[in-house]
Amino acid sequence: MTSQAPAQARTLTIALAGQPNVGKTTVFNMLTGLNQHVGNWPGKTVEQKTGVFEYKGYTIHLVDLPGTYSLTANSEEERIARDYILREQPDAVIVMLNAASLERTLYLLAELVMLPSPLVVGLNMVDVARQNDMVVEEHVLAAALGLPVIPVVASHNQGLEALLDAAIETALHPEGGQSISRPQLKPEHQAILERAAALLRGRLPEHYPPEWAALKVLEGDSEITALVQREAPDAWETIEAWLMEHEDTYLDIAGGRYAWIERLVRAAMRQPRAGSITLTDRVDRIATHPFWGLVVLLGVFGAIFWVTYTLALPVVNWLADGVITPLASWSSRSLSFAPPWVGGLVSDGLIGGVGMVLSFIPILVTFFAVLGFLEDVGYLARAAYVMDRFMHWMGLHGRSFLPLFLGFGCNVPGVMGTRIIEDRRARLLTILLIPLVPCTARMSVITFLAPAFFGGSAPLVVWGLVAINLLILAVLGVVVNKIAFQGTRTAFIMEIPIYHMPNPRTIALFVWNKTKAFVEGAGEVILITAVVVWWLSYWPDGNIAHSLLARIGTWVAPVGHLLGWGDWRMTVALLSSFLAKENTIATLGVLYGIEAGHSLSATIAATLSRPGALAFLTVQMLFIPCAATIAAIKQEAGGKWAAASVGLLLAISLLAGAAVFWIFTWIGW
Amino acid sequence: MPKRYPWHRIHAIAPRSHKQHHHHPLTEEGATALCQLSAGELGHIRRIRGGHTFTTRMATFGFTPGVEVEMLQNYGQGPVIVKVRGARVALGRQEARRILVERNGEMPV
Numbered sequence: 071m072t073s074q075a076p077a078q079a080r081t082l083t084i085a086l087a088g089q090p091n092v093g094k095t096t097v098f099n100m101l102t103g104l105n106q107h108v109g110n111w112p113g114k115t116v117e118q119k120t121g122v123f124e125y126k127g128y129t130i131h132l133v134d135l136p137g138t139y140s141l142t143a144n145s146e147e148e149r150i151a152r153d154y155i156l157r158e159q160p161d162a163v164i165v166m167l168n169a170a171s172l173e174r175t176l177y178l179l180a181e182l183v184m185l186p187s188p189l190v191v192g193l194n195m196v197d198v199a200r201q202n203d204m205v206v207e208e209h210v211l212a213a214a215l216g217l218p219v220i221p222v223v224a225s226h227n228q229g230l231e232a233l234l235d236a237a238i239e240t241a242l243h244p245e246g247g248q249s250i251s252r253p254q255l256k257p258e259h260q261a262i263l264e265r266a267a268a269l270l271r272g273r274l275p276e277h278y279p280p281e282w283a284a285l286k287v288l289e290g291d292s293e294i295t296a297l298v299q300r301e302a303p304d305a306w307e308t309i310e311a312w313l314m315e316h317e318d319t320y321l322d323i324a325g326g327r328y329a330w331i332e333r334l335v336r337a338a339m340r341q342p343r344a345g346s347i348t349l350t351d352r353v354d355r356i357a358t359h360p361f362w363g364l365v366v367l368l369g370v371f372g373a374i375f376w377v378t379y380t381l382a383l384p385v386v387n388w389l390a391d392g393v394i395t396p397l398a399s400w401s402s403r404s405l406s407f408a409p410p411w412v413g414g415l416v417s418d419g420l421i422g423g424v425g426m427v428l429s430f431i432p433i434l435v436t437f438f439a440v441l442g443f444l445e446d447v448g449y450l451a452r453a454a455y456v457m458d459r460f461m462h463w464m465g466l467h468g469r470s471f472l473p474l475f476l477g478f479g480c481n482v483p484g485v486m487g488t489r490i491i492e493d494r495r496a497r498l499l500t501i502l503l504i505p506l507v508p509c510t511a512r513m514s515v516i517t518f519l520a521p522a523f524f525g526g527s528a529p530l531v532v533w534g535l536v537a538i539n540l541l542i543l544a545v546l547g548v549v550v551n552k553i554a555f556q557g558t559r560t561a562f563i564m565e566i567p568i569y570h571m572p573n574p575r576t577i578a579l580f581v582w583n584k585t586k587a588f589v590e591g592a593g594e595v596i597l598i599t600a601v602v603v604w605w606l607s608y609w610p611d612g613n614i615a616h617s618l619l620a621r622i623g624t625w626v627a628p629v630g631h632l633l634g635w636g637d638w639r640m641t642v643a644l645l646s647s648f649l650a651k652e653n654t655i656a657t658l659g660v661l662y663g664i665e666a667g668h669s670l671s672a673t674i675a676a677t678l679s680r681p682g683a684l685a686f687l688t689v690q691m692l693f694i695p696c697a698a699t700i701a702a703i704k705q706e707a708g709g710k711w712a713a714a715s716v717g718l719l720l721a722i723s724l725l726a727g728a729a730v731f732w733i734f735t736w737i738g739w
Numbered sequence: 740m741p742k743r744y745p746w747h748r749i750h751a752i753a754p755r756s757h758k759q760h761h762h763h764p765l766t767e768e769g770a771t772a773l774c775q776l777s778a779g780e781l782g783h784i785r786r787i788r789g790g791h792t793f794t795t796r797m798a799t800f801g802f803t804p805g806v807e808v809e810m811l812q813n814y815g816q817g818p819v820i821v822k823v824r825g826a827r828v829a830l831g832r833q834e835a836r837r838i839l840v841e842r843n844g845e846m847p848v
Contacts, residue, residue: 142799290791328803358820563800564828566820
């Protein structure tokens with residue numbers, strides 16, 4: 071399609087826009103593969119993905135804009151998307167539409183045609199549309215829009231080259247397009263719009279087109295209204311007076327967009343027979359049913375953990391026994407010429423820390439893969455819907471369920487996953503609750519220790535401990551909502567996408583990006599803390615019984631007495647779980663020094679009474695978040711909330727532990 | 740610039756907490772709250788009862804006056820699923836209550 075070959079490589083910046091559930095991520099992943107960089111938008115906690123690749127002699131910078139339903143200033147994502155287009159002025163913007171949900175997904179395009187960037191339309195999921203008896207004639211749509219429209223099936227890599235060709239062509243000849251069709255207002259509102267635009271011309275910073283700014287002011291956009299009030303107060307007074315006479319202007323703007331969309335859809339799309347029942351409808355009779363939906367969710371839940379433990383745990387054990395331990399002993403042997411502390415630092419501190427990070431990875435990869443699959447198929451939205459009524463008890467709604475769910479894998483991505491919650495209050499409450507979700511690391515500790523302490527009744531104990539965690543989570547949610555937030559809640563509106571075949575590449579990149587973020591974020595914290603804890607256990611003379619750690623342990627041991635365990639080593643093991651939850655076992659191993667012929671579990675079991683052991687496991691499950699989670703909370707909510715979380719969980723865990731100890735001692739169990 | 744302008748005035752009278760949502764009657768001006776439609780029923784939106792933020796947010800999901808909506812799932816409590824402009828949208832019960840619709844009559848099965 072590009073006729074002239076470029077003399078030298080040219081760099082083009084192309085932005086990718088689209089509503090959620092239009093397959094935008096798949097398009098981005100297909101085009102960039104591993105050449106993508108995932109970070110945050112400057113100064114924001116919104117994920118920014120960019121990719122650079124060579125295509126037909128061009129260097130393409132592809133910028134994935136946040137998926138948004140519209141471009142009002144209602145959310146951070148929407149502000150970022152429109153600010154990027156206005157300020158950075160990309161050479162072209164690819165707008166993705168979902169052919170199976172054309173009417174709704176055109177709404178974002180109705181906003182984008184008012185911005186100055188050259189547009190190309192990618193019509194995705196034409197296969198899904200066809201399966202649902204919907205046919206979109208793309209040339210009719212293109213003619214009606216006055217924009218190039220390229221049909222694609224992103225999940226099968228069909229049409230993406232044509233889409234890229236069209237984007238390059240548009241970027242090189244932005245003026246070459248036909249006249250673009252734009253939404254209109256009622257005549258009386260159109261007149262106000264034109265007069266307002268005339269008043270604002272030359273008054274606003276250069277990158278705000280006056281027509282667009284005028285439209286946003288009429289729409290009641292808080293950010294642009296504030297800008298106009300600041301930059302052109304006199305113009306604002308005039309516009310405000312007009313708006314007082316026409317209070318329904320903002321409704322007419324949305325209405326005008328949909329009238330424009332209806333004309334396009336009527337021209338370009340053949341609809342299915344009314345009342346035809348699709349696969350999605352049939353599956354949803356069960357998957358979103360108030361009772362059977364819960365049964366399905368519990369089944370999915372069980373399957374996730376079954377898959378995670380059966381697939382990942384053998385790999386974790388192999389890593390520990392087959393890689394980390396030999397590596398540590400090899401390094402201490404080969405460092406025998408150096409002072410003993412060097413060998414200790416390298417083999418116990420550094421390699422131990424790396425091993426800890428590594429041991430997380432198989433579990434996280436499996437968990438994320440299953441989760442990415444459920445997300446890509448379209449199930450997660452149903453899970454949120456089914457849980458909505460229960461989340462209401464805590465003043466939250468269905469959306470908050472997803473990050474809590476993620477927390478079962480690891481609390482760190484759970485905390486970062488709260489970004490999907492628009493309302494700040496709901497988001498903060500969810501962040502506060504996530505550390506109460508037992509993550510895989512904590513589960514691995516109690517599944518190791520419970521059989522040692524309780525033998526045959528171990529499964530009962532494990533279930534009981536998980537139940538205690540979830541119960542406290544629910545109670546805390548209800549209480550905080552009642553006291554701090556006074557029962558307020560925000561609107562629950564969520565799209566329920568059509569079920570579709572998952573795309574392996576999308577899932578693989580989801581796993582890759584999430585795992586990479588974990589290693590980069592939490593890995594560093596874990597490594598540093600591992601070295602610090604090693605130093606505490608070494609200084610001054612290399613004997614742990616005389617170390618600083620032992621002194622700290624002895625100092626806080628009285629607390630342990632209240633909870634039923636007098637041994638300072640148990641307390642130190644608990645404290646070390648601050649670094650990473652599964653550390654408890656490693657620390658116990660070091661402190662009790664595994665003697666020949668005695669397993670660690672038997673040695674520990676002999677030192678504790680049953681109520682004491684139960685109290686220890688309870689505290690372990692509820693204890694302060696691990697260092698990586700605290701770092702994530704600080705990043706997402708601020709230091710105050712991170713401190714509040716630590717204080718709250720410290721209090722809760724100690725109180726619950728004491729309660730368990732005294733109740734079970736009293737029962738005489 | 741502490742001037743009042745239309746949407747802020749609407750904000751001021753808009754319901755803010757869920758307790759106040761119950762002030763929205765289930766029928767008003769001969770129209771019914773969306774949450775009263777049973778599964779399979781169709782209706783046209785008459786009006787959305789709420790402030791500027793709520794109304795524009797609903798509009799981005801396709802809920803505007805005059806549009807046809809189909810109730811896909813409603814079990815009498817908890818959230819509902821509605822088909823609007825060809826897309827399935829889940830709505831909390833309180834949100835569905837704030838949308839006034841005119842019933843089209845039962846869908847022939």
